[in-house]
Amino acid sequence: MSFSLPAASSNAPEVDALLAALLLMSCAVLALVFGLMFFYVVRYRAGSRIDRGALAERTFRFEISWTAATLAIFFGLFLWGADLYVRLFEPPADALKVYVVGKQWMWKVEHPGGQREIDTLHVPADQPIELVMTSEDVIHDFSVPAFRLKRDVVPGRYETLWFRADRPGTYHLYCDQFCGTDHAHMVGEVVVLSGPDYRKWLSVTPGSETLAAQGQALFIHFGCSGCHGGNGAGSYGGPGGSPPGSTGQAPAPSYSTVRAPPLVGLYGSPVPLSDGSVVIADDRYIRDSILDPGAQIVASYQNVMPSFAGQISEEDLVKLIAYIKSLGAQRADAGQTGG
Amino acid sequence: MSHALDATAGEIEAATVRDNRDNYLTDEWTVWSWLATTDHKRIALLYFASITFFFFLGGAAAALMRFNLLTPTGAIVSPETYNRLFTLHGVVMVWFFLVPAVPVTIGNFVTPLMIGARDLAFPKVNLLSWYLFITGGAITLWALFMGGLDTGWTLYTPLSSAYAKGYVVPVAVGIFISGFSSIATGLNFIVTIHRLRAPGMTWYRMPVFLWSLYSTSVIYVLATPVLAMTLLLLAFETVFRVGVFDPALGGDPILFQHLFWFYSHPAVYIMILPGLGVVSEIIPVFARKRLFGYKFVVWCSVMIAVISFFVWGHHMFVAGTSIYSAIVFSLLSFMVAVPSAIKVFNWIGTLHKGFIHFDAPMIYALGFVGLFTMGGLTGLFLATLAADVPLHDTYFVVAHFHYIMVGGMVSAFFGGLHYWWPKITGRMYPEMWGRVAAAMIFFGFNLTFFPQFILGYLGMPRRYHSYPPEFQVLNVLSSAGSTILAVAYLMPLFYFAWSLLAGARAPANPWGATGLEWQTPSPPPVQNFTSTPVVTEDPYSYPSPEAIQMEQAETGEARPNG
Numbered sequence: 001m002s003f004s005l006p007a008a009s010s011n012a013p014e015v016d017a018l019l020a021a022l023l024l025m026s027c028a029v030l031a032l033v034f035g036l037m038f039f040y041v042v043r044y045r046a047g048s049r050i051d052r053g054a055l056a057e058r059t060f061r062f063e064i065s066w067t068a069a070t071l072a073i074f075f076g077l078f079l080w081g082a083d084l085y086v087r088l089f090e091p092p093a094d095a096l097k098v099y100v101v102g103k104q105w106m107w108k109v110e111h112p113g114g115q116r117e118i119d120t121l122h123v124p125a126d127q128p129i130e131l132v133m134t135s136e137d138v139i140h141d142f143s144v145p146a147f148r149l150k151r152d153v154v155p156g157r158y159e160t161l162w163f164r165a166d167r168p169g170t171y172h173l174y175c176d177q178f179c180g181t182d183h184a185h186m187v188g189e190v191v192v193l194s195g196p197d198y199r200k201w202l203s204v205t206p207g208s209e210t211l212a213a214q215g216q217a218l219f220i221h222f223g224c225s226g227c228h229g230g231n232g233a234g235s236y237g238g239p240g241g242s243p244p245g246s247t248g249q250a251p252a253p254s255y256s257t258v259r260a261p262p263l264v265g266l267y268g269s270p271v272p273l274s275d276g277s278v279v280i281a282d283d284r285y286i287r288d289s290i291l292d293p294g295a296q297i298v299a300s301y302q303n304v305m306p307s308f309a310g311q312i313s314e315e316d317l318v319k320l321i322a323y324i325k326s327l328g329a330q331r332a333d334a335g336q337t338g339g
Numbered sequence: 340m341s342h343a344l345d346a347t348a349g350e351i352e353a354a355t356v357r358d359n360r361d362n363y364l365t366d367e368w369t370v371w372s373w374l375a376t377t378d379h380k381r382i383a384l385l386y387f388a389s390i391t392f393f394f395f396l397g398g399a400a401a402a403l404m405r406f407n408l409l410t411p412t413g414a415i416v417s418p419e420t421y422n423r424l425f426t427l428h429g430v431v432m433v434w435f436f437l438v439p440a441v442p443v444t445i446g447n448f449v450t451p452l453m454i455g456a457r458d459l460a461f462p463k464v465n466l467l468s469w470y471l472f473i474t475g476g477a478i479t480l481w482a483l484f485m486g487g488l489d490t491g492w493t494l495y496t497p498l499s500s501a502y503a504k505g506y507v508v509p510v511a512v513g514i515f516i517s518g519f520s521s522i523a524t525g526l527n528f529i530v531t532i533h534r535l536r537a538p539g540m541t542w543y544r545m546p547v548f549l550w551s552l553y554s555t556s557v558i559y560v561l562a563t564p565v566l567a568m569t570l571l572l573l574a575f576e577t578v579f580r581v582g583v584f585d586p587a588l589g590g591d592p593i594l595f596q597h598l599f600w601f602y603s604h605p606a607v608y609i610m611i612l613p614g615l616g617v618v619s620e621i622i623p624v625f626a627r628k629r630l631f632g633y634k635f636v637v638w639c640s641v642m643i644a645v646i647s648f649f650v651w652g653h654h655m656f657v658a659g660t661s662i663y664s665a666i667v668f669s670l671l672s673f674m675v676a677v678p679s680a681i682k683v684f685n686w687i688g689t690l691h692k693g694f695i696h697f698d699a700p701m702i703y704a705l706g707f708v709g710l711f712t713m714g715g716l717t718g719l720f721l722a723t724l725a726a727d728v729p730l731h732d733t734y735f736v737v738a739h740f741h742y743i744m745v746g747g748m749v750s751a752f753f754g755g756l757h758y759w760w761p762k763i764t765g766r767m768y769p770e771m772w773g774r775v776a777a778a779m780i781f782f783g784f785n786l787t788f789f790p791q792f793i794l795g796y797l798g799m800p801r802r803y804h805s806y807p808p809e810f811q812v813l814n815v816l817s818s819a820g821s822t823i824l825a826v827a828y829l830m831p832l833f834y835f836a837w838s839l840l841a842g843a844r845a846p847a848n849p850w851g852a853t854g855l856e857w858q859t860p861s862p863p864p865v866q867n868f869t870s871t872p873v874v875t876e877d878p879y880s881y882p883s884p885e886a887i888q889m890e891q892a893e894t895g896e897a898r899p900n901g
Contacts, residue, residue, distance in 0.1 A: 005796065005798065014725075015725055015726065015728070015729060018725055019720070019726055019796070022719060022723060025716075025719075026713075026716040026717070026719070026720075029712065029716055030712065030713065030716065033683060033687065033708070033709070033712050034709060036690075037687060037690065037705060037708060037709070040687065040690040040691055040693070040695070041690060041695050041705065044626070044690065044691070044693045044694065044695050045694075045695050045697075046627070046694040046695055046696050049888075049891070051888070052692040052884030052885070052888060053692070053884070053885075054883070054884075054885065055629075055692060055884065059631060059632050059688070062632070062684075062688065063635050063681065063685075066680075066681065067677065067681055070676075070677050070680045070681070071677060074673040074676065074677065074719070075673070077673070077719065078669055078670050078673050078722075078723065080723070080725075081669060081722075081723030081724040081725045081726055081727075082666045082669055082725075083725075084724070084725035085656075085662070085665065085666075085669075085724030085725040085728065086662055086666075088725055088728060089662060104502070137497070137501075137502060138495075138497055138498040138501075138502050139495060139497075139498065139592055139658075141657070141732060143732070143798070143800065145729060145733075145797065145798025146798075148728065148729040149729065150657050150728060150729065150731060150732070151657050151659070152657055152658045152659055154586075154592060154593065154659055155497065155586045155587070155592065156586025156591075156592070157586075157659065159659045172798060172807065174800045175800070176731070176732040176733065176800045176801075177495075177732060178422075178490075178491050178493075178495070178498070178801075179498060180422075180489070180498060180502055180503070181418050181419050181422060181489065183418075183802060183804075184413075184418060184800075184802075184803040184804040184805045184806070185418070185805070187807075310587075
C-alpha cells in the first residue's frame with residue numbers, strides 16, 4: 001500500500017513537475033475559495049451585528065482583475081502542458097522499434113529480433129524505445145503509469161508511443177480503453193532491464209528468426225515479390241537497378257506489363273505521389289499501401305496493385321514492414337561502407 | 340424587510356382564496372387530469388416522479404459497483420455483470436437523470452412563474468416531451484434489463500457496432516426518442532423566454548436561473564440532433580453492416596468519437612448550467628444581498644454555452660488525433676473554464692457584507708461552490724495536454740466529472756428542490772433534517788470521490804471489474820463513503836414524504852425572497868397569477884446592508900420574516 005508511484009522514464013519527472021504545479025495552483029485557489037467562503041459566512045452571518053458599511057460600487061474593476069488573472073494563469077499552464085505533450089509524442093529517430101498488437105484481451109509483442117511475448121514487454125533501460133501499436137479488433141489503450149504515458153491502440157491504424165526507461169524494474173501495464181468483457185484482465189507488465197541484462201534476455205529468449213527474415217518469407221508467400229522483385233528491388237531490374245528514393249525523378253521506363261515501385265531503401269525516405277504531394281514512407285504508410293494501395297499512388301505508377309485488406313493479419317503486416325525496413329537498412333549500410 | 344413588489348403581492352394574495360385550497364394540486368383529482376394535463380406545474384411533478392425513479396435506479400447500480408470493488412478480485416459480480424452495471428449507471432444517469440434533471444422539473448415549474456406568465460409557450464408540446472421521455476426511458480430500460488449492454492454509456496465503435504453482445508440498437512432507439520424530448524423542452528423554453536415575459540421584465544431583469552435555462556435550451560436544440568444522427572449511423576452500421584465507424588468495413592472508429600463528443604461535451608454543460616443558475620438564485624436570497632456582478636454572471640452562462648461546442652476534442656488527446664488539433668482543443672478547454680471561475684468569484688462576492696442564513700438550500704449551495712470549484716480545478720489537469728496523458732481514462736477522470744455532476748449538479752438540484760419545495764407543495768420541509776442531509780451529502784461525497792483522484796494518479800484505470808491489490812485501501816474508503824452518500828440521498832425521500840402529509844403550511848414567500856414566483860400563493864393557483872404582474876425593479880433588489888442594519892436596530896430582530 002503506497003500512495004506514491006515510481007517514476008521510471010525520462011519524461012516521468014517532467015510530467016510530475018507539471019502535475020505538482022497544477023496541484024499547487026489548485027490548493028492555492030481552494031484555500032482562497034474555501035477561506036473566503038468560511039470567513040464571510042462567519043463574519044457576515046445573519047446574527048452578527050458587525051457593521052457592514054457601504055457596498056462596493058465599482059464592481060467592474062474586480063471582474064476585470066480576476067478575469068485577467070485567471071486568463072494569465074490558464075495560458076501559462078496551457079503552454080507548459082502543450083510543450084511537454086509535443087515532446088512526449090515526438091519519437092527520436094534512433095529509437096528501437098517494438099511492435100505491439102492488442103486483441104481482446106491480450107497484448108502481443110514482437111521484437112525486431114523475432115522474440116515474441118504476451119502481456120509482457122522487456123525493454124532495455126536508457127535507450128529510446130518506440131512502440132508501434134495496432135489492434136486486431138476494438139480500441140485498446142496501452143498505459144504504463146510508471147512512465148506517465150498512454151496511447152490508444154486503434155484498429156486499422158498504427159499509433160506510436162515512445163519512452164526512455166531509466167530505472168530497471170517491473171511496472172504495471174494496463175489497457176485503459178474499455179474493450180469488452182475481460183477489459184480488467186488485459187493487464188501485464190513492462191520489465192525494464194539494464195543493458196547487460198537485456199542482452200542476456202535477448203540471447204536466452206527463443207526468437208525463431210528475426211522479424212525481417214519472417215517477413216521475407218511472407219513477401220514471397222503473398223506474391224509481393226512477383227511485381228516488387230524477389231528482393232524488393234522493383235520489377236525492372238535486379239538489385240542495384242534504378243536507385244530508389246531518388247526523389248521526384250521518374251524511374252526508367254519499364255518493359256514489363258506490371259510495373260511496381262522498388263522497395264529497397266524505401267523505408268523512411270520521402271515518396272512523391274501522383275497527386276503531387278510527398279509522404280514519408282513510415283510504418284503507417286507501408287501498412288496503408290498494402291491494405292489500400294489505391295489511396296496513395298506513387299508518382300508515375302499505375303494503380304494496379306490489389307488490396308490485401310482482410311488477407312494479412314496484423315502480426316504478419318508487422319513482419320512485412322520489418323522486412324521492407326531491413327531493405328532500407330541494407331542500402332544505408334551499403335552507402336556508409338561505400339562512402 | 341421590504342419587497343420589490345409589495346403592492347402587487349398584496350393584491351394578488353388578497354384576490355386569491357384565503358385558505359388557498361384552490362390551487363393547481365387540488366383543481367382536479369382524477370388520474371386523467373394528471374396524465375393529460377397541460378399545466379406546466381403538473382407536468383413538472385410528472386417529471387419529478389420519473390427522474391426520481393431513474394436517479395435511484397442509477398444510484399442502485401452505482402452502489403452495487405462500489406460493493407463489488409471492495410476486494411481486488413471483485414466481491415460480488417462477474418466481469419460481464421459489472422460491465423452491464425456501469426453501462427446502466429452511465430446511460431440512466433446521463434440521459435434520464437442529469438440531462439433533463441433541473442430544466443424539466445424545477446425549470447418547468449418556475450419558468451412561467453418567474454417571468455409572470457400563465458404557462459410555457461407550448462403547453463401541449465410540454466406534455467408531449469414528457470411522453471417522449473418516458474417512452475424512450477421505457478425502451479432503454481427494457482433493453483438494459485432484457486438484453487443488457489456492456490459498452491459503457493459512450494458506445495465506442497467498433498466495440499458497440501461489431502463486438503458487443505448486448506442490445507445496442509434498442510438502447511440507441513430509446514436514447515434517440517428521449518432526445519426529441521430534450522429538443523421539445525429546449526424549444527419551449529426559448530420561445531417562452533422570448534415571448535411570454537411580463538410587462539417590465541426586460542432581459543436584464545430576468546433571474547440568472549432563466550439565463551442559464553435559456554443557454555441550456557440553446558444547447559438542447561443545437562447539440563441533440565447530432566446525437567440523433569450519430570445513433571442512427573451506429574444503428575445502421577450494426578444492422579446493415581454499412582461501414583461508417585468499423586475499420587473492418589472501411590469506416591473510421593475515431594469519427595464516432597468526434598460525433599459522440601460533439602454532442603456529449605456540450606451535454607456536460609446541459610447538465611451543469613442549470614445548476615449554476617439554481618445556485619445563483621439561492622445565494623442572494625440567503626445572503627440577503629444583490630447578486631454580485633449580475634451581468635457578468637449571465638453572460639458567463641451564455642459564453643459557456645457557446646464555447647462548449649468547441650472543446651469536444653479534449654476527449655481524444657490520447658486517441659491518436661493530430662498534435663495540432665490537441666493543442667487547439669487544449670487552449671479552448673482552458674477558455675471554457677474562465678467563465679466558470681468568474682461565476683465562483685461572483686458568488687463569493689455576493690457573500691461579502693451579506694446577512695447569511697444557513698437554511699438547507701444555502702448549505703447545499705455553499706457545498707456546491709466548494710465541490711464545483713474542486714471539479715473545475717481538476718478539470719484543468721485534464722485540459723493540460725501533458726498532464727492529461729497519464730490521467731486520461733483513469734479514476735482521476737471519474738472523480739473529476741463526479742465532482743461536477745454529482746457534487747455540483749445533484750447538490751444544486753437538491754438545493755433547488757428544498758428552496759422551491761414550499762412553493763411547489765405548499766408545505767415546509769423539516770429544516771433540521773434538511774441541514775443534516777445536506778451536510779451528510781457533502782461529507783459522504785468527498786469520502787467517496789476524493790480517494791479516486793489518488794487512485795487515478797496511481798494509474799487505476801476506469802471501468803475495471805478487478806484491480807491490483809495495492810489499490811484496495813483507497814477503494815474501500817471510496818465504497819465506505821458511498822454508503823454514507825446513499826443514506827444521505829435517501830433521507831430527503833422520507834422527510835419530503837412526511838412534509839407532504841404533516842409539514843407546516845408554507846406562506847407565499849417563506850424565505851423573504853424577491854422574484855415573481857414568491858408573489859403568488861404557495862402552491863400557486865392554476866393560472867399562476869390572478870392578474871399579470873408588472874415588473875419595475877432589477878432582480879435580487881434586496882435592501883442595502885445599512886438599511887437592513889437600521890431595521891435590525893429598530894426591531895432587535897436578526898432574521899426578517901418574509
